[in-house]
Amino acid sequence: MRERPIGLAILIVCALLLVFVIASADQSETPAGPASSVRFGTVAHIDTLTLRLDLASHAGQFLQTTVVNVDAMKTVRPGDYVRVELDRDGIVLNMAPAMPPPRPAPYVRG
DSSP states (O other), rough: OOHHHHHHHHHHHHHHHHHHHHHHHHHHHEEEEEEEEOOOOOOEEEEETTTTEEEEEEEEEEEEEEOOOOHHHOOTTTEEEEEEEEETTEEEEEEEEEOOOOOOOOOOOO
């Protein structure tokens, strides 16, 4: 009679251990870090055939991206200042016009 409760307890412990292992395996497959990043820049070049968009940042850095939303690509022209949301692979998820940063006031000797 005592063997049944012990066997049941072992079965419950094994089931809980299995659930814990499965749950921890799912968490380990989740990549660390943000899923996307936001960048601002001026559209330098648009290639509608390859869906490429080149951006120039305010600091002068160039970023070459791929756009998946063709309709969003049609709303911008070279020279437009835009806000783009990129995934880990540099693919544009969202794109919208943005206000360019204000230029610093020139230094005037007084």
